[in-house]
Amino acid sequence: MMSTEAEDRRRVSGAFGRLARRPESGSFIGMIFVYVFFAILGGKVFLGAPGFSSWLNTAAEVGIIALPVGLLMIAGELDLSVGSVIPAASLTVAIISGHHDAPEIIGILAGLCVGLLVGFVNGYLVTRTTIPSIIISIGTMFGVMGMTLGFTVMIAGSTGVFIVPDPVTKALLGQFVGGMFQVTMFWWAAFIVVVYYLLHISHYGNWIYALGGDRESARNAGIPTRRLTIGLFMLSGFAAAFVGVGQVLTYQSAQVLTGQAFIFNSIMCVVIGGVLLTGGAGSVVGIVFGTLTFSIVNQGIFFSGLDPNIGSVIIGALLLIAVLTNDSFRQMAQSYAAKREP
Amino acid sequence: MTERPPILELRDIDKSFGPIDVLHKISLKVHEGEVLCLLGDNGAGKSTLIKTLAGVHKATAGTILMDGEPVEFNRPRDAADRGIATVHQFGGTFPLMSIGRSFFVGVEPTKQWGPFTVFDRKKANEIAVKAVQDFGITRINDGDRLVGGLSGGERQSLAIARAVYFGARVLILDEPTAALGVKQAAHALRIVNEAKRRGLAVIFITHQVMHALAVGDHFAVLIRGSVAADFRKNEKTREEITDLMAGGESMADLEASVEGYVESHEGRLPPTNADE
Numbered sequence: 264m265m266s267t268e269a270e271d272r273r274r275v276s277g278a279f280g281r282l283a284r285r286p287e288s289g290s291f292i293g294m295i296f297v298y299v300f301f302a303i304l305g306g307k308v309f310l311g312a313p314g315f316s317s318w319l320n321t322a323a324e325v326g327i328i329a330l331p332v333g334l335l336m337i338a339g340e341l342d343l344s345v346g347s348v349i350p351a352a353s354l355t356v357a358i359i360s361g362h363h364d365a366p367e368i369i370g371i372l373a374g375l376c377v378g379l380l381v382g383f384v385n386g387y388l389v390t391r392t393t394i395p396s397i398i399i400s401i402g403t404m405f406g407v408m409g410m411t412l413g414f415t416v417m418i419a420g421s422t423g424v425f426i427v428p429d430p431v432t433k434a435l436l437g438q439f440v441g442g443m444f445q446v447t448m449f450w451w452a453a454f455i456v457v458v459y460y461l462l463h464i465s466h467y468g469n470w471i472y473a474l475g476g477d478r479e480s481a482r483n484a485g486i487p488t489r490r491l492t493i494g495l496f497m498l499s500g501f502a503a504a505f506v507g508v509g510q511v512l513t514y515q516s517a518q519v520l521t522g523q524a525f526i527f528n529s530i531m532c533v534v535i536g537g538v539l540l541t542g543g544a545g546s547v548v549g550i551v552f553g554t555l556t557f558s559i560v561n562q563g564i565f566f567s568g569l570d571p572n573i574g575s576v577i578i579g580a581l582l583l584i585a586v587l588t589n590d591s592f593r594q595m596a597q598s599y600a601a602k603r604e605p
Numbered sequence: 606m607t608e609r610p611p612i613l614e615l616r617d618i619d620k621s622f623g624p625i626d627v628l629h630k631i632s633l634k635v636h637e638g639e640v641l642c643l644l645g646d647n648g649a650g651k652s653t654l655i656k657t658l659a660g661v662h663k664a665t666a667g668t669i670l671m672d673g674e675p676v677e678f679n680r681p682r683d684a685a686d687r688g689i690a691t692v693h694q695f696g697g698t699f700p701l702m703s704i705g706r707s708f709f710v711g712v713e714p715t716k717q718w719g720p721f722t723v724f725d726r727k728k729a730n731e732i733a734v735k736a737v738q739d740f741g742i743t744r745i746n747d748g749d750r751l752v753g754g755l756s757g758g759e760r761q762s763l764a765i766a767r768a769v770y771f772g773a774r775v776l777i778l779d780e781p782t783a784a785l786g787v788k789q790a791a792h793a794l795r796i797v798n799e800a801k802r803r804g805l806a807v808i809f810i811t812h813q814v815m816h817a818l819a820v821g822d823h824f825a826v827l828i829r830g831s832v833a834a835d836f837r838k839n840e841k842t843r844e845e846i847t848d849l850m851a852g853g854e855s856m857a858d859l860e861a862s863v864e865g866y867v868e869s870h871e872g873r874l875p876p877t878n879a880d881e
């Protein structure tokens with residue numbers, strides 16, 4: 264029998280303990296920490312609009328991809344192909360609507376379809392084979408990269424293609440608001456709302472957690488695990504393509520070899536945000552915090568006067584800390600009972 | 606006696622994996638409101654037998670009948686649809702999900718909110734908590750707690766309560782007490798009794814004779830894949846059952862050989878694995 268004193272202590276610490284045990288609390292503290300750190304070093308410029316817009320712009324682009332990559336990680340899968348979907352979508356838009364002068368809406372839809380298609384192929388292969396998704400998506404990444412390069416050179420005769428978007432398209436997808444803030448951040452907000460709904464409000468969230476917890480049991484419980492997996496890969500392909508479309512309209516040119524940085528950056532945002540690498544746990548709020556943390560470091564370093572390489576070191580350290588705390592969170596959740604039993 | 610047909614009956618079930626014969630001519634019956642204890646040493650084929658019942662393996666030969674009708678299980682879902690629920694040693698399989706969420710995996714209660722379908726967390730939590738509390742686990746009162754944070758016995762109870770809530774008629778428990786302490790094990794046994802009281806047929810796998818005797822109505826001892834003995838409550842003593850499980854070698858002989866070992870090994874006990 265537990266003593267009443269211990270019982271009281273447990274009740275008092277319960278609410279706080281539960282908050283502290285939530286993995287996104289860690290990523291929130293990390294975010295505040297790096298913000299204060301760069302605020303001290305970067306001063307007024309970092310705290311003002313230039314600093315604000317630079318890390319928010321970075322966050323918006325990587326954040327759009329990090330959300331579905333996070334859902335996949337919660338479901339126990341990785342998607343590295345996003346890195347080549349971005350330029351593939353950019354070039355599709357540039358070739359169709361820039362090089363060939365077709366209406367922009369057609370180029371944009373085609374670009375987004377490229378993402379959906381790559382996602383479908385990833386999901387299909389992952390659900391029909393026993394090959395881990397990390398390998399499959401590396402394969403599709405190289406495949407898509409090669410095809411993008413081949414087709415671009417074949418059609419446009421070079422590895423870069425230009426486009427001058429019309430004002431409406433530009434305003435919707437490629438504008439700098441106030442000369443500094445990319446319109447992409449509103450799209451990021453929209454993605455956050457949709458993914459939040461999927462994971463935390465609708466019943467699909469339960470399926471995703473179950474899938475990442477134990478695929479076999481999830482299937483036996485009647486969850487259409489194949490369709491769900493394919494759908495999640497298509498969502499991440501779509502998000503990567505969306506970023507690619509936004510980039511080509513913002514910068515008015517598309518290059519074959521852009522986007523590789525997004526592969527690791529999106530995974531880092533997700534892991535710093537408290538998503539378990541092994542699946543089964545994570546939250547949208549955490550992923551958003553992780554994305555902001557990553558972007559603050561990534562951009563803050565330029566305002567700090569520090570050697571930019573230090574930024575990579577900080578991100579590496581944050582990643583390790585995040586993986587360790589995420590893991591101890593999981594252990595705590597799983598061994599809590601054993602400790603309580605006398 | 607005009608008895609109703611057993612809920613579940615096995616007739617001459619064989620199971621082999623390629624050249625390896627694991628089960629030979631297993632015939633067993635279990636009725637509603639009855640606990641069948643499946644006893645046997647490690648490697649006797651207990652897990653293989655229940656996996657065959659749960660649709661994980663397909664029997665090489667033989668028939669499975671439910672309510673007197675032959676049935677065929679091609680996948681776990683088929684068995685689940687017929688009301689056969691398996692609860693594994695560690696209870697639920699989703700330690701990182703909340704009690705309410707894991708309870709309703711795949712059958713989530715939802716409500717409509719304009720055009721949006723919303724997972725009804727409150728309802729899920731309430732039903733899940735009530736279902737476990739009805740099994741006497743009053744310590745569980747917060748459906749948001751993670752399953753992984755529950756004790757082994759609580760997790761078992763949750764899994765059993767879930768099976769019962771979703772209309773299970775046959776409950777298969779694979780070594781539910783093996784990983785539990787004495788108090789927790791007593792707890793799990795009470796839950797087995799509660800399930801039985803509610804009219805479920807329970808197949809209780811164990812190699813702990815005491816636990817089997819505490820709840821069993823009917824016992825089957827499996828040795829190297831065959832039913833070596835099939836008897837009802839009070840037909841055999843604990844010693845007889847233990848001897849049977851040891852494969853006919855009587856416990857007294859075993860003790861003598863242990864003593865012999867100790868004497869010839871300067872007082873050290875023979876190495877054992879941690880079972881029992």
Ligand SMILES: Nc1ncnc2c1ncn2[C@@H]1O[C@H](COP(=O)(O)OP(=O)(O)O)[C@@H](O)[C@H]1O
Binds near residue numbers: 622646650651654
């Ligand atoms: N998939 C399999 N393939 C080959 N042999 C198996 C397989 N599963 C179990 N066995 C063998 O069947 C025997 C019985 O195993 P099991 O049913 O797990 O016993 P128990 O649960 O009684 O300890 C063991 O000798 C084991 O090696």
Ligand SMILES: [Mg+2]
Binds near residue numbers: 651652
């Ligand atoms: Mg076993």
